[in-house]
Amino acid sequence: MDQLKELREFADQQGIAYAANEPLKKYTSFHIGGPAALFCRPADQAQLAGLLNFCRRQGVRSFVLGMGTNVLFSDEGYEGAVISTRGMREEIGGEGDCLTAGCGVPLNRLCQAAAGRGLGGLEFAYGIPGSLGGGIYMNAGAYGGEMKDVLEEVRFLDEEGCVRTLPAGELGLGYRASVFAQKPWYILEARLRLKPATADQVQKKMEELLARRKEKQPLEYPSAGSTFKRPEGAFAAALIEQCGLKGYRVGDAAVSEKHSGFVVNLGQATCEQVLQVARDVQRIVQEKTGYLLEKEIRVIR
Ligand SMILES: Cc1cc2nc3c(=O)[nH]c(=O)nc-3n(C[C@H](O)[C@H](O)[C@H](O)COP(=O)(O)OP(=O)(O)OC[C@H]3O[C@@H](n4cnc5c(N)ncnc54)[C@H](O)[C@@H]3O)c2cc1C
DSSP states (O other): OHHHHHHHHHHHHHTOEEEEEEEGGGGSTTOOOOEEEEEEEOSSHHHHHHHHHHHHHHTOOEEEESSSSSEEEOTTOEEEEEEEOTTOOOOEEOOTTEEEEETTSBHHHHHHHHHHTTEESOGGGTTOOSBHHHHHHHTOEETTEEHHHHEEEEEEEOTTSOEEEEEGGGTTOBTTBOGGGTSSOEEEEEEEEOEEOOHHHHHHHHHHHHHHHHHHSOTTSOEEEESBOOOTTSOHHHHHHHTTOTTOEETTEEEOSSOTTEEEEOSSOOHHHHHHHHHHHHHHHHHHHOOOOOBOSEEEO
């Protein structure tokens, strides 16, 4: 593909690392996904913005990948450029009650930084294995908290290639939803507003929540966390269990025995097997309970 050749040349000129035909399964928590035609590793926000602007101008299909903990790539891979924010050199800054960080910063690292500075409010995110960018895109949440509660503003690249900043209230943040899933806008960095607390209190709460995760979630298997969103008035895992689907399996993709809300990869699961499990679960749950489960994981083909 000529456009990808041009993108490689651009990356060479800018000193941006990349690899051709890179298996995406190496970069997803599901351990699933065929090769990306080009896998780019920007080192900082300037390189990330440069790549995204080049792709937009030249019409190169592109996808920004954070920690890959909420995505399911197809077995055929991705015909275009996957741009990974993992490994970007990014500092955590801020003053007073605020923390600022780049999109590639892992949420766990951000939580530790908050604890270290005696700032509370982000404890809910400890143990969510994603990046700040992925967390904002998904409005990730757990244990009664969500990114929306702590986000003050986001700096992003818009569809014209302009860098803009918007306050959290204008980002369409809702249950596992944000404007970034609706528009071709890319998160560069964000500012969080937290609350003063003692470092010990924050650390203790984070450890408690992590222990609850370890107890309830099948962390011993690759997955992308909860496969389905919580339907209004019910819990996906409870509905799935109620329908007798715990352990339901297609090939190596299965509804977890430990937490029915998770589809896990028992070994060599393919994207198609995960999707088949998800389709069967959706159909059976709807037939038996009337609830239509919507997928939370992002399927990328
Ligand atoms: C074991 C496990 C437990 C989990 N627990 C939870 C939980 O408790 N709560 C919860 O909400 N989620 C949970 N998740 C899901 C996942 O960790 C979150 O959705 C997380 O926020 C995704 O971040 P990521 O960096 O991995 O994003 P990715 O999976 O890499 O990407 C997700 C989406 O975000 C987009 N994106 C990423 N970075 C950017 C950027 N800079 N600009 C624009 N778009 C971007 C991607 O294009 C993609 O569409 C869990 C997952 C696992 C595997």
